[in-house]
Amino acid sequence: MPYTIEVEGLRKRFGNATVLDGVDLQVQAGEVFALLGPNGAGKTTTVRILTTLLAPDGGTARVAGHHVVREPNAVRAAISLTAQEAAVDGMLTGAENLRMMARLRGAPKGIADDLLERFDLVEAAGRRVESYSGGMRRRLDLAMSLVQRPQVLFLDEPTTGLDPRSRRAVWDAVTTLADEGVTVLLTTQYLEEADRLAQRIAVIDGGRVIEQGTAAELKARIASEVLELHFADRSQRIPVNGPDDVRRALEAHPDAERIELHQPSLDDVFLAVTR
Known part of the structure; x- marks a missing residue:
């Protein structure tokens, strides 16, 4: 074009x-x-x-x-x-x-x-x-x-x-x-x-x-997905790339009461690439 x-x-x-x-x-x-x-x-x-x-x-x-x-x-x-x-x-x-x-x-x-x-x-x-x-x-x-x-x-x-x-x-x-x-x-x-x-x-x-x-390209290229683990007394966010990372994180934290997988946002891209 x-x-x-x-x-x-x-x-x-x-x-x-x-x-x-x-x-x-x-x-x-x-x-x-x-x-x-x-x-x-x-x-x-x-x-x-x-x-x-x-x-x-x-x-x-x-x-x-x-x-x-x-x-x-x-x-x-x-x-x-x-x-x-x-x-x-x-x-x-x-x-x-x-x-x-x-x-x-x-x-x-x-x-x-x-x-x-x-x-x-x-x-x-x-x-x-x-x-x-x-x-x-x-x-x-x-x-x-x-x-x-x-x-x-x-x-x-x-x-x-x-x-x-x-x-x-x-x-x-x-x-x-x-x-x-x-x-x-x-x-x-x-x-x-x-x-x-x-x-x-x-x-x-x-x-x-x-x-x-594109927004999708930037998110995929720059930022990782984030696995958020919720425990009885705290929360923890772990960057992950693919199902293997997710599995390893869950195996390392069997006491997590709730888990959430967040897709990367443009905010994540912005923070990752700017000074």
Whole structure:
């Protein structure tokens, strides 16, 4: 399949600090791709370069077939970005924010009303955004990025601070967009979010991609299953790889009152590969 995002050897320094040290990524058309990593790993810097907000110091990057340095206007025409801070006008109502964006992007009439309904903002449409909760502002911000359907949607930690209902609304929107052929690159601190949404995941640390694959591939390659043994006065967790390890652990602990076998999670992968 064609790649909608192609990154090779991407580098960026701020003063004496190397933030990106040769990042390589390839994201297929219509794919949800998650970029994970600890704070300061370079996730947001990568997104800012790919969305033409920041120039790289080295390497190459193409988005929707366009070079991010030589063809920034073409890149901007093909993408939408929902950044960590909601880019909405608090003095305007929710409906006014969406209609203003629709006029700026030359979107068809009625798109604002459709998006208000899609993101459960109809009842709040006539209120000033300054009165919105954080979750409502985030949903409005995402709706504004979809006034004109992009080829590529960048979501930089889109559900940080959202309540479970708002988070689920964002997840549903991302899934729908991917089903419709939109390529989505998201950064997130919620590993459950990446596990649920992303077809493929890259883990970035120290400015480099250190692991990449599907969630299932990463779990199988990096993390072990965990056998949890419960005794009368304590519990013990033992990493195991396959039935032979399980058998040996049970033979060594015949006094266990209850046993549980846990599959590895992305949390286990994250802790295993990051510093």
